[in-house]
Amino acid sequence: MIALFGIFIVCMIVIPFILNLFLFILYIVFPTVLIMYIVNGTMQNRKHIKIKNTLDILTSQKTLDKFSREEKKRVMVLVDAYLNNYKQFKSTIKDDLLWAGVGYSLNSMGLDSAMRVGIGYTLLRKYVKPAMKRSLDGE
Amino acid sequence: MTCNVCNSKMSINNKGQLSCPTCSKLKRTLTVTGFAFNDLKYYTVKTALNIIVDKLVLQEELDELVKTGVEVKIL
Numbered sequence: 001m002i003a004l005f006g007i008f009i010v011c012m013i014v015i016p017f018i019l020n021l022f023l024f025i026l027y028i029v030f031p032t033v034l035i036m037y038i039v040n041g042t043m044q045n046r047k048h049i050k051i052k053n054t055l056d057i058l059t060s061q062k063t064l065d066k067f068s069r070e071e072k073k074r075v076m077v078l079v080d081a082y083l084n085n086y087k088q089f090k091s092t093i094k095d096d097l098l099w100a101g102v103g104y105s106l107n108s109m110g111l112d113s114a115m116r117v118g119i120g121y122t123l124l125r126k127y128v129k130p131a132m133k134r135s136l137d138g139e
Numbered sequence: 140m141t142c143n144v145c146n147s148k149m150s151i152n153n154k155g156q157l158s159c160p161t162c163s164k165l166k167r168t169l170t171v172t173g174f175a176f177n178d179l180k181y182y183t184v185k186t187a188l189n190i191i192v193d194k195l196v197l198q199e200e201l202d203e204l205v206k207t208g209v210e211v212k213i214l
Contacts, residue, residue, distance in 0.1 A: 059176050059177035059179035060178055064178060064179060069200075075179065079176045079179060079181070
């Protein structure tokens with residue numbers, strides 16, 4: 001009787017459970033992981049292509065002719081970091097973006113002031129700009 | 140005013156420029172390796188003898204250095 005009950009349990013619960021698990025992995029988990037892998041890879045690739053294109057434009061003769069010596073040096077440091085030290089390149093890019101946006105680098109400002117300026121800028125954009133627009137429109 | 144390289148007193152030469160009497164007599168040499176990215180050409184300095192330069196040097200800066208009498212070796 002106990003052996004019969006054991007066979008019943010195996011046939012009705014264990015085997016369907018294992019089969020379902022297998023099917024779940026085959027049809028849900030595997031395709032999801034595959035799609036995520038492909039999408040992530042494509043995004044990374046697109047990011048790298050974008051960086052390469054930007055550097056290509058920056059280092060073309062047409063653009064270099066317009067740059068001053070200091071600006072050329074800045075591009076040179078960026079290119080050297082891109083070719084030899086990608087970690088430094090990323091930090092330089094961040095610094096340059098901050099410099100372009102605020103006018104100061106993170107090192108020269110300090111983290112506190114940078115955060116204050118950043119938050120202040122966001123608040124200005126969010127509250128002051130619409131108010132100015134409204135007042136200009138004459139509402 | 141003292142020289143950045145040898146700390147000796149600077150003097151004014153016949154062209155009216157500040158120059159170091161010790162370093163101007165020494166042989167200045169620069170060993171560099173070249174890199175190119177698209178149209179930008181630059182050099183990284185490996186060794187610099189009796190001269191102070193940045194770690195990375197532009198092509199035009201190197202040309203100016205050669206004109207001033209610096210011996211440049213490209214690896």
